[in-house]
Amino acid sequence: MMKNKLLKLNAVLLLGVALASLQAQTTLNVKPISGTQTAYTLSTIRKLTFPAAGSMAVTKTTGSTDNYTLTGVRYLQFGDVGTGIQASPFTNADVRLYPNPAVDVLNMQIFANNGECPIGIEIVSIDGKMLYQAHFTGVNKHQINVSQFRQGIYLCRINNGTEIQTIKFFKK
DSSP: OHHHHHHHHHHHHHHHHHHHTOOOOOEEEEEESSSOOEEEEGGGEEEEEOOSTTEEEEEETTSOEEEEEGGGEEEEEEEOOOOSOOOOOOOGGGEEEESSSBSSEEEEEESSOOSSSOEEEEEEETTSOEEEEEEESSOSEEEEEOTTSOSEEEEEEEEOSSOEEEEEEEEO
16 A cells, blocks of 8 residues: 555656656657667657557558557657757746745746736646646736645746746645
């Protein structure tokens, strides 16, 4: 029983770490043990299936299918395709959440916002449920009532229109 709870806790924490660094994935890379890596643009993939034990099929929007034996695949990896366009970094220094851990109110201060940029805020529980959503313009400070949230770890996603930043906070 205790081992089951620890396994669930580890899975939730791993998911939380993964969600904290989410980025838009645009490619699927398949690297066979022998041979060269194949990169599929996600927009060209109709579906990815595992039709039989030990096999995988990538069906493309053109209707053709590439089949793989899983024992012959070194790795599958999702990744970004670089655009060559550098955006200004939207870093933790641009946003301050306090107090952390929060009890009743979570304060947010956005330093990089010039007051004209629309900002979107989402609070997501560690299991992926959207708990709070707001959009505003012209305000660099915002307060979120978290008194109804259960004690635990939450993710705050801030969207400035060009980038999304995710900051983890704790509810006491």
